[in-house]
Amino acid sequence: MIGYVTVGTNDLPRAAKFYDAIAAEMDAPRMMEFETFIAWGKIGGPAGIAITKPFDGNVASVGNGVMVAFEAKDKDQVQRLYDIALANGGVCEGPPGPRGEGFYASYFRDPDGNKLNAFVMGPAAA
Numbered sequence: 001m002i003g004y005v006t007v008g009t010n011d012l013p014r015a016a017k018f019y020d021a022i023a024a025e026m027d028a029p030r031m032m033e034f035e036t037f038i039a040w041g042k043i044g045g046p047a048g049i050a051i052t053k054p055f056d057g058n059v060a061s062v063g064n065g066v067m068v069a070f071e072a073k074d075k076d077q078v079q080r081l082y083d084i085a086l087a088n089g090g091v092c093e094g095p096p097g098p099r100g101e102g103f104y105a106s107y108f109r110d111p112d113g114n115k116l117n118a119f120v121m122g123p124a125a126a
Contacts, residue, residue: 004048005068007114008060014111015051018088062113069117074124081118082106
C-alpha cells in the first residue's frame with residue numbers, strides 16, 4: 001500500500017551517510033538523487049525511504065507521533081540495523097527486544113531526530 005516514505009533533513013550529507021548505511025543492510029540502493037533529495041529502494045520492490053530538504057525552505061522538523069518502521073528479515077537483522085543506526089549518528093529510543101507476543105523490535109532516531117524502528121513479526125520474532 002505505501003510506495004515510499006520521506007523524512008525531512010537539515011543536513012543532506014549527514015542524513016545520506018546514515019541512510020546509506022541502513023539501506024545497504026536492507027539491500028536497497030540509491031534509486032534517485034537530486035541536489036536536495038535522495039531516495040533508496042528498488043523499482044517494483046517493497047516501499048522505499050527518501051530524505052529531503054523541505055520544499056518551502058523552512059527548517060525540517062520531526063513529526064510528533066510519526067515513526068517509520070523497517071521490516072527486517074529476522075531478529076539478527078533488527079540488531080544489525082539498530083547497531084548501524086547508532087554507529088552512524090542515530091540515538092537509541094529502545095534497544096532490540098520483544099515487544100509483546102510475536103513482535104521483536106528496536107527503536108532509534110536518525111541524526112535529524114526522525115523516529116525509526118526495525119522489527120520482525122510472527123515466527124521470526126520468537
